[in-house]
Amino acid sequence: MKTFEEKWTAWVDEQLSGRELSEFEASLPDKAAAEAEKAGTLKLGELLKRELSARTLSNEEFFSDQLHENIARFHQATAGQAREARATWWTIPRLLSAGAASLAVFLVFTVVVMHEKNPAEESQYLTQILNARVDPLVSPNATVSIFEVKQDRVTVLWTEGLQSLPSDYAAK
Amino acid sequence: MQTEATLAQADVSELDLVRRCQAGDTEAFDELVTRYRTRVFSMIYNMVHSEQDAWDLAQDSFLKAWKSIKRFRGRSSFYTWIYRIVMNVTIDWLRKKHVKGAGAEFDDATQLKEVDPASKTVPKAEALPYETMERDEIRARIDKAIAQLSPEQRAVILMKEIEGMQYHEIAEALGCSIGTVMSRLFYARKKLQNLLRDVYENI
Numbered sequence: 001m002k003t004f005e006e007k008w009t010a011w012v013d014e015q016l017s018g019r020e021l022s023e024f025e026a027s028l029p030d031k032a033a034a035e036a037e038k039a040g041t042l043k044l045g046e047l048l049k050r051e052l053s054a055r056t057l058s059n060e061e062f063f064s065d066q067l068h069e070n071i072a073r074f075h076q077a078t079a080g081q082a083r084e085a086r087a088t089w090w091t092i093p094r095l096l097s098a099g100a101a102s103l104a105v106f107l108v109f110t111v112v113v114m115h116e117k118n119p120a121e122e123s124q125y126l127t128q129i130l131n132a133r134v135d136p137l138v139s140p141n142a143t144v145s146i147f148e149v150k151q152d153r154v155t156v157l158w159t160e161g162l163q164s165l166p167s168d169y170a171a172k
Numbered sequence: 173m174q175t176e177a178t179l180a181q182a183d184v185s186e187l188d189l190v191r192r193c194q195a196g197d198t199e200a201f202d203e204l205v206t207r208y209r210t211r212v213f214s215m216i217y218n219m220v221h222s223e224q225d226a227w228d229l230a231q232d233s234f235l236k237a238w239k240s241i242k243r244f245r246g247r248s249s250f251y252t253w254i255y256r257i258v259m260n261v262t263i264d265w266l267r268k269k270h271v272k273g274a275g276a277e278f279d280d281a282t283q284l285k286e287v288d289p290a291s292k293t294v295p296k297a298e299a300l301p302y303e304t305m306e307r308d309e310i311r312a313r314i315d316k317a318i319a320q321l322s323p324e325q326r327a328v329i330l331m332k333e334i335e336g337m338q339y340h341e342i343a344e345a346l347g348c349s350i351g352t353v354m355s356r357l358f359y360a361r362k363k364l365q366n367l368l369r370d371v372y373e374n375i
Contacts, residue, residue, distance in 0.1 A: 005358035006351050012361075015339075041361050043372040048333045048364075051311055057213040063227070064205055070235050071198060 012041045132157055139163040186250050193241045201241070204250065205234055211335070212258050218334065219262050219326045221315045229265055233258045248344055255337075255345040259327050266323040310371055317367035325360035328353055 002010070007024050010016045016024055028034045057063055134142040142161040148154070186207075192200035212233060217226035237257050244253055318326055327346060331337045337345070342353045 003351070003355065006354040009354040009358045009361075037365075040365055040369065040372070044361065044365055044368060045333045047310075047368065047372040048314065048329070051307075051314055052218050052330070052334050053214070055214045055217055057210045057230075058223075060206075060209060063209055063213070063230070064202060067205060067231055067234050068198070068202070070231060071201075071238055074235065074239065 012038050130155075134159070134162070187246060190241065190244055190246070190250055193238070194244070201238055204254075208251070208254055209234070212254065215255075215258060215330055215335070216262050218318065218330050219323070220266065221319060225265070229262055230258075233261045236261065252341050252344050255331070255335075255341075256347065259345050263323040263327060266326075313368060313371055317364050320367060321360050321363060325356050325363070328356040329360040329364065332357055 007016065007020075011021070011024055025031060130146060130148075132144055132146070134144050139162050142159060142163070145158040147156040147158065186204070189200045189204050193204065209230065213226055213230045216229045216233070217223065220226055220229065233254070237254055240257075244250070318329075321329070324346065328342055331342045331345065332339075339350045339353050343350045346353065
């Protein structure tokens with residue numbers, strides 16, 4: 001469904017025909033006034049065409065030269081951006097490989113250190129504790145208890161009633 | 173007047189130029205620019221009324237055309253395609269300058285319920301005899317009248333009256349419907365008739 005504006009424009013531009021044209025013209029309350037208005041629109045069109053078409057580009061060659069320069073500048077800028085993009089993409093793999101190498105070194109170091117920290121056998125201190133005895137002459141009421149939790153690698157020597165601690169019992 | 177055969181040749185040649193542009197041939201683009209630079213400049217000048225601004229906007233339009241020439245699929249003529257770019261660039265520029273056109277009574281959004289279909293437009297300006305009016309003055313009057321239109325109305329009336337484009341070509345260039353084009357044309361003509369009746373009636 002065309003609006004009145006659309007029908008009027010089509011009528012002025014001779015784009016209405018057949019039934020549409022007759023219906024539109026029949027809907028006009030004053031056809032003579034409408035025809036005068038249409039003639040005015042056509043005159044306006046002629047005026048605009050005559051006055052505004054005459055405007056020209058004064059320095060056409062300079063216009064094209066300047067456009068060439070603008071296009072060249074655009075290509076330079078685009079090439080620069082492409083180089084930057086490539087440089088950026090190159091740093092990303094470098095960062096990734098450097099990160100992977102660092103992680104590998106860290107893992108190797110951790111495994112070696114942890115491995116070294118696992119005791120293969122009992123230490124000399126533990127042997128000394130386990131062999132500890134109390135001399136009944138020096139400390140007749142002394143008692144010695146040893147608690148050992150192997151999974152936690154903890155050994156406790158618990159003594160009570162010692163009168164003195166012989167110097168050769170001191171932990172070395 | 174061009175025959176259909178020469179028109180077809182021109183179209184083929186133009187399409188060939190576009191294909192060469194798409195392959196990066198700046199000389200082919202230069203040929204297209206030579207064909208359209210004056211019309212493009214003139215169209216923009218009639219919309220913005222400043223030679224320097226029209227020059228810059230025409231440069232900008234052609235540069236944008238070069239940047240996006242690879243996206244041209246040939247579904248419309250190159251002429252319509254370049255006009256679409258020109259109109260986008262110019263209308264955006266006018267909007268940034270807050271050019272809206274004067275008066276809301278002829279805006280597209282306004283319904284025309286109270287307008288008598290056969291009503292005559294009344295000249296607002298004092299009538300001057302053509303003999304005493306210099307050509308520059310006439311042009312100044314026209315420029316002033318066009319400046320009263322919204323950017324979209326300017327585009328429509330210039331493409332229709334100066335370029336002789338069809339409704340569907342204008343619609344394509346502006347990215348709107350044919351109905352919108354006709355509606356904008358109606359209001360633009362009404363307004364210009366109001367402002368320029370004394371000019372065209374006395375010629």
